[in-house]
Amino acid sequence: MVTLQFVPYNEIETLTSLGRIRKLLNIAKQDKIVLLQGRLKKEEETELIRATMEEINSEFKGIELAVINPQSSDGSGITKFKQDLFSMILGDRQGMTIIGPANVVKSIKKDPNKIELYTTEKRKKN
């Protein structure tokens, strides 16, 4: 069974960068896939990778990470104006971040139009 945990942006909005990363990583370490409304700052993404590396052991193998950004590639005229306006109003609330524990999620494939999430087969312990 795969568990998905939705985290609304307002749950992390007031946290410090470190607090955000700890909260998300703690959920992932419980073998749950995190669906975060919005996205982390770029610096927070690298901080998440750094923190993940510090926690890797024989039980926790790391994470799979994907950020879906709603910005379309057509950046002209009214479309661009609308996108910029939404970005200004919504900020980091736009889009979605998926953080899957590597024990559960084998890979996340992303292209501009779709996202595919492959889960791992549970290893049998002797």
Added chain:
Amino acid sequence: MKFLKSLYQKFLKDVLKGKHDVKLGLYGPPNSGKTTLANTLCKDWLGEEMGTVSSLPHETREINIKEQITIKSKDGQELLFNLVDTPGIATKIDYEDFLKSGMSEGKAKKRAREATKGVIEAIKWLDEMDTVLVVLDATEDPYSQVNVTILGNLQARKIPVLVVANKIDLKRASMKKIQSAFPQYDVVGISARYSKNMDDFYKALFKLMK
């Protein structure tokens, strides 16, 4: 007083950077060919290699620096920099993956531990770089979040970037995919292993660093 001190330190750093200490970083996911490119570059201009390469991921697990490399263009221009080869950035490292290559459990666990430290070091060094070559394997999916995160961080730090699409000698390689994934960056396609298209690479490097 504090302001004057920080201004002086910035001035000093800029002067030193400008004259002696320009750091050109090699960043990218594991096994994209960063060390192979570093070796080709060093062989071309210093006559010696920089590090060991392997088909196994995470062969480079420490920061390697080759100081004072000077490269020359056909019209007589020169570039002087320190080349910084970094471990590949990954979001997961499983020692069991190394077991598949016949490595003992002890060695595999040690390699995984070193690899995690290497990723941490590579991230720490981001702030030290003046210019970065993001080396991607042209046969792999360019939309991986690691690639996006590295490029986003370099952009946030206002560090000039050249995207190097490596392994273009392979049939599955697609320069177009990389160009369409990152249209805001200059992309140069090379095969570091076979020194293919290195003239275009050096031209792009001069354009980036001058």
